[in-house]
Amino acid sequence: MEYRRRAFLGAGATGIAAAVAGCLNSSNDASEGSIAGAELALATTTSTYDTGLLDEINAKFQDRFGVQVAPNAQGTGQAIQSARDGHADVILVHARSQEDEFMRDGYGVNRRDLMFNDFVVVGPSDDPAGVDDTGQATAALEAIADAQATFVSRGDDSGTHTKEMGIWAEASSEPGGEWYQETGDGMGDTLMIADESSAYTLADRGTFLSMRDNFDLEILLQGPIEGGPELLANPYGIMAVNPEIHDNVNYQLAMAYIGFFTSPEGQALIANYTANGQQLFFPEAEDPDFQQYVPEGWQPDSGGE
Amino acid sequence: MPFELITEPNYLRSVIRVSLTVSLTAIFVSTLVSLPIAFLIGFADFPGKRLVTAIINTGMGFPSVAVGLFVLLFISTDGPLGSLDLVYTPEAMIISQCILAAPVITGVALSAVESVDDAVRDTAYGVGGTRTDVALITLKEARYGVITGILAGFGRAISEVGSVLIVGGNIAYADGTSKTRTITTAITFETRRGEFETALALGAVLIVLVLLVNGIVMRLGGR
CATH class of the missing domain: 3.40.190.10 (Periplasmic binding protein-like II)
Known part of the structure; x- marks a missing residue:
């Protein structure tokens, strides 16, 4: 009424x-x-x-x-x-x-x-794979794959997952193996899992910012809003x-x-x-x-x- | 943040109201269906009775996500009930919870009816009772078991998350009024977005509800 x-x-x-x-x-x-x-x-x-x-x-x-x-x-x-x-x-x-x-x-x-x-690549602050230095989306995922550092994927056909698959398709490395884990959950869940297991993940900036108080995760590769690669745009x-x-x-x-x-x-x-x-x-x-x-x-x- | 603190009591109340309305309606409907079935099977002797009982007992353990999926296919636009537009409505959640709770109520009530001592029935016949009298006597003897079954069914329905998420869609309006968001789906949602306080508050409400139901069941069972 x-x-x-x-x-x-x-x-x-x-x-x-x-x-x-x-x-x-x-x-x-x-x-x-x-x-x-x-x-x-x-x-x-x-x-x-x-x-x-x-x-x-x-x-x-x-x-x-x-x-x-x-x-x-x-x-x-x-x-x-x-x-x-x-x-x-x-x-x-x-x-x-x-x-x-x-x-x-x-x-x-x-x-x-x-x-x-835009999308951002987030991960633990000590950054074992050296994503911080890559500057490119494909290079960031290649670095994670080379280091066999744990990467958490949405794995659910979502927009974020579609974007992630698009980056892998352009990168020279293949996702797979024990370091690559699919959650099948929403963005918030996936970020929480990444945080708990000190893993990397691809996240949209909006969800990451709205939840960042709960995390130790840090943005290691910025998207185009902060001058990062255009490939990480999220329209x-x-x-x-x-x-x-x-x-x-x-x-x-x-x-x-x-x-x-x-x-x-x-x-x-x-x-x-x-x-x-x-x-x-x-x-x-x-x-x-x-x-x-x-x-x-x-x-x-x-x-x- | 302050916005959420102001709206939160309304939000919580609305979510709890939807949860209780859906589960209580589902239990009411499935009780109406289950009890006659339990009594019919309990009183009758027929070949294949053990098989029927086994099927009912299997139904008690139906995975709720599978039930949700079947109900969704049934009520989906191309499904047999597609014209009723039930997808993502509370009615759809009532249907799936009915299916989940009915075997529990039927199974527990059936074993209660069967455990009524034959001597009671024989005596009732012996003193000249009609079939109806005998049925009423048996019902009276089995009443605690029957109530236990109904409460167990309610416990299953209210704490179930898989099917209501699939057929209900976890929908709430912008002003915090829930349409199909129940206590359980709200907990998954609030956890996902990092609102742990709200999730914990709802978790506490759910645990109290289930404890209450189990307490009543235990009291009745002790008699």
């Missing part, structure tokens, strides 16, 4: 929100009813949810639209799968290759770049599930959410969100960028692929 009243006041105060809500109401047919009391199913990743950013954004969205957001935090692979199965209205993930496949297969529509941060994308494929999804609500998240207000919320005094995510939806609407690396003259 309380949040609905606030939503009403908020909508009254801002013409934009009222106009959008009005559009949604009038374009809904009678069987759909109004959006008030509806619920938006968001499939997302542990790296965004565990930092608390989504709670902040979703609370504002609920104030504005009177709609509850039900976030389901999984790995990127699992989040995309649940969207393919029609169990989500909108997905927010970070593995461009998997996002492109999702879009190409027709399950997603209206993808937008949302925000970015997040948001897309609506195609209502042509799953008629149970709430497409209009999904688009309202994407609109709010990529609006100046939503982007400002991202930029102002901090943990332990540090910014975790950087807005990326403000400047129009053609590349967000096409598969990664697509060129007009490349014949469509």
